[in-house]
Amino acid sequence: xxxxxxxxxxxxxxxxxxxxxxxxxxxxxxxxxxxxxxxxxxxxxxxxxxxxxxxxxxxxxxxxxxxxxxxxxxxxxxxxxxxxxxxxxxxxxx
Amino acid sequence: xxxxxxxxxxxxxxxxxxxxxxxxxxxxxxxxxxxxxxxxxxxxxxxxxxxxxxxxxxxxxxxxxxxxxxxxxxxxxxxxxxxxxxxxxxxxxxx
Amino acid sequence: xxxxxxxxxxxxxxxxxxxxxxxxxxxxxxxxxxxxxxxxxxxxxxxxxxxxxxxxxxxxxxxxxxxxxxxxxxxxxxxxxxxxxxxxxxxxxxxxxxxxxxxxxxxxxxxxxxxxxxxxxxxxxxxxxxxxxxxxxxxxxxxxxxxxxxxxxxxxxxxxxxxxxxxxxxxxxxxxxxxxxxxxxxxxxxxxxxxxxxxxxxxxxxxxxxxxxxxxxxxxxxxxxxxxxxxxxxxxxxxxxxxxxxxxxxxxxxxxxxxxxxxxxxxxxxxxxxxxxxxxxxxxxxxxxxxxxxxxxxxxxxxxxxxxxxxxxxxxxxxxxxxxxxxxxxxxxxxxxxxxxxxxxxxxxxxxxxxxxxxxxxxxxxxxxxxxxxxxxxxxxxxxxxxxxxxxxxxxxxxxxxxxxxxxxxxxxxxxxxxxxxxxxxxxxxxxxxxxxxxxxxxxxxxxxxxxxxxxxxxxxxxxxxxxxxxxxxxxxxxxxxxxxxxxxxxxxxxxxxxxxxxxxxxxxxxxxxxxxxxxxxxxxxxxxxxxxxxx
Numbered sequence: 027x028x029x030x031x032x033x034x035x036x037x038x039x040x041x042x043x044x045x046x047x048x049x050x051x052x053x054x055x056x057x058x059x060x061x062x063x064x065x066x067x068x069x070x071x072x073x074x075x076x077x078x079x080x081x082x083x084x085x086x087x088x089x090x091x092x093x094x095x096x097x098x099x100x101x102x103x104x105x106x107x108x109x110x111x112x113x114x115x116x117x118x119x120x
Numbered sequence: 121x122x123x124x125x126x127x128x129x130x131x132x133x134x135x136x137x138x139x140x141x142x143x144x145x146x147x148x149x150x151x152x153x154x155x156x157x158x159x160x161x162x163x164x165x166x167x168x169x170x171x172x173x174x175x176x177x178x179x180x181x182x183x184x185x186x187x188x189x190x191x192x193x194x195x196x197x198x199x200x201x202x203x204x205x206x207x208x209x210x211x212x213x214x215x
Numbered sequence: 216x217x218x219x220x221x222x223x224x225x226x227x228x229x230x231x232x233x234x235x236x237x238x239x240x241x242x243x244x245x246x247x248x249x250x251x252x253x254x255x256x257x258x259x260x261x262x263x264x265x266x267x268x269x270x271x272x273x274x275x276x277x278x279x280x281x282x283x284x285x286x287x288x289x290x291x292x293x294x295x296x297x298x299x300x301x302x303x304x305x306x307x308x309x310x311x312x313x314x315x316x317x318x319x320x321x322x323x324x325x326x327x328x329x330x331x332x333x334x335x336x337x338x339x340x341x342x343x344x345x346x347x348x349x350x351x352x353x354x355x356x357x358x359x360x361x362x363x364x365x366x367x368x369x370x371x372x373x374x375x376x377x378x379x380x381x382x383x384x385x386x387x388x389x390x391x392x393x394x395x396x397x398x399x400x401x402x403x404x405x406x407x408x409x410x411x412x413x414x415x416x417x418x419x420x421x422x423x424x425x426x427x428x429x430x431x432x433x434x435x436x437x438x439x440x441x442x443x444x445x446x447x448x449x450x451x452x453x454x455x456x457x458x459x460x461x462x463x464x465x466x467x468x469x470x471x472x473x474x475x476x477x478x479x480x481x482x483x484x485x486x487x488x489x490x491x492x493x494x495x496x497x498x499x500x501x502x503x504x505x506x507x508x509x510x511x512x513x514x515x516x517x518x519x520x521x522x523x524x525x526x527x528x529x530x531x532x533x534x535x536x537x538x539x540x541x542x543x544x545x546x547x548x549x550x551x552x553x554x555x556x557x558x559x560x561x562x563x564x565x566x567x568x569x570x571x572x573x574x575x576x577x578x579x580x581x582x583x584x585x586x587x588x589x590x591x592x593x594x595x596x597x598x599x600x601x602x603x604x605x606x607x608x609x610x611x612x613x614x615x616x617x618x619x620x621x622x623x624x625x626x627x628x629x630x631x632x633x634x635x636x637x638x639x640x641x642x643x644x645x646x647x648x649x650x651x652x653x654x655x656x657x658x659x660x661x662x663x664x665x666x667x668x669x670x671x672x673x674x675x676x677x678x679x680x681x682x683x684x685x686x687x688x689x690x691x692x693x694x695x696x697x698x699x700x701x702x703x704x705x706x707x708x709x710x711x712x713x714x715x716x717x718x719x720x721x722x723x724x725x726x727x728x729x730x731x732x733x734x735x736x737x738x739x740x741x742x743x744x745x746x747x748x749x750x751x
Contacts, residue, residue: 050449050450050453053450053453053454054453054454054456054457054458055457057454057457057458058457058458063553063554063555064551064553065546065548065549065550065551065552065553065555065556066469066549067469067470067548067549067553067555067556068553068554068555069458070454070458070555071548071553071555071556071558071559072554072555072558073450073454074442074446074450074451074454075442075555075558075559075562077441077442077445077446077450078384078385078388078437078438078441078442078445079438081385081441082385082388082389082392085385085389086389086392089226089230090223090226111457114457115457115460118460137406138406141405141406141407143403143404143406143407144406144407144408147407147409174402189525190527190528191522191525191526191527191564191570191571191575192525194527194564194565194570194575195571195574195575195578197431197432198432198568198575198578198579198581198582199578201428201429201431201432201582202428202578202581202582202585204405204428205424205425205428205429205585208405208406208408208424208428209408209424211406211408212408212409212410212420213410
């Protein structure tokens, strides 16, 4: 985790609050693309059950990979899911 | 019954592995040089035999999983791991 | 054995160490209280037994008790009923409705709680009000509840407490993964436990060996525990928000199924005893039941038993409230079997270890105990490696305070429960337990801070705990609890087993401490160049 002071602070912000936020958004967003199954529950139950795993994977990725690449990957993943959620909520309002 | 048998097989394998564990025995030999009781009658297990015992330790778990006995699998795993830890502590406490 | 780049190993080491320094002590609190809480039901049975054991939960006669209670509550409280067993096998039936709070949010249950003696069918207690008002007055089962609340949310109000334990669970996950990744000889060192006068190597072996054996379960418990905390704290609200557009009713309907069309016409309820017998005939021990719309055409009854022998996943059965017909198993979630439902159902047995009675609970207790040991031995190792730095000695004192002071404070809380039950202490039981707990924790904290030598801190706290455990048994007997002969003849297994466990635990601690005093002081180590041993 070497690097300049700014890099260290960004790594800390990325691995801490940002990964937590990303986990929440990815979990909620994935309920929109996961198959619901016959009982209509899989799509929203599986992300909740896997929540600790989603967080752990993102967390370790954010501390172990190169800072630039880790930031981009996590931000894209989050943005895609946030967009999915926004689109879904807007559709629901109409 | 399957459960008890599984735990027994794994516990026996763990015991054999622990008693003749090379690293543990090496430490005891060192201790013996300074007056502690040496681990008499136990020589380190050859690598092959260790592998066999390790397999024997894990086989009951694989069988329980293959037969879908999930409750027994969890109990076997928990009991064997606890036994391994306690046994290692007890062996270390002996002077 | 993992081969990692040096940089990765350093990162893992930093995560493992600093994570432990920041979260280790609180994590120990959560793990230790969770370990004891595995036996929460049995602890309740131990603290407040009936004269003779109730052979099964919700025995024959439950139907008559519920009918008697139903006739004695306001009609709106017949909306929902939950029936559980509590301390000593007493039955706890809560007739309630979900009253809207003034702000229109956070509806709280409101109704009447009955506590029955299943042997006689008598109503032992009756409390009316909102759930929090009722809980403030009730007594039975509060000792176990006190423990469980420490474990679940450290007695911090929801959702903050859940978030806190969720973060602790995630930190345990990180500790498991980083510990596994950086330890290069996991299997080779599984039996290596070198003891040489409490030096760094001894501390390292104690920590590494315990964590190696405990690793699979630490991972399982961390995963399932974080799931429970995080799901409750924010995952379920977030999912409700996104997948159901914030429509909680729709979420509940998807999970529980559409309620039958409302039909308020009165209807005679079928016999609940028969339903319970039906579930027992399938090899289960009954656990709890719920009734919606008691005495109406649209009534629904569900019975939830313990797992039958060899089963891991819990089941639930639906019954026709008018005919008593068994409508079959109902999935944990949704209206037909699904992977999601099975996964959620799996979390319970994996986390609580309550799927095979005493056997599984004992195993889970042992594994939890190992987890608590790993926390404390890890912190001790951290400080040992920085022995020359004075600041870290404060962490060692805090570690010793937590390690021994917390169980001691729990013993004090249990004593307060027994004293309140016997009428020696007046007032509601929960505040009394908090006072005793807090006082004891504060005293042991002061001790940990002021005693000059760190070994002295440990000695005083361990001896106090050893004596405290034995004294708890004496107190229970002195306050009129059943003696061992009458407990054994009455079939009160929990009373006998826990008394013996407390005495053995206390005696073991005292003996351990006695042996430590007999051992040679650390100054008599001989230096042998590559190693040191205690001279015999």
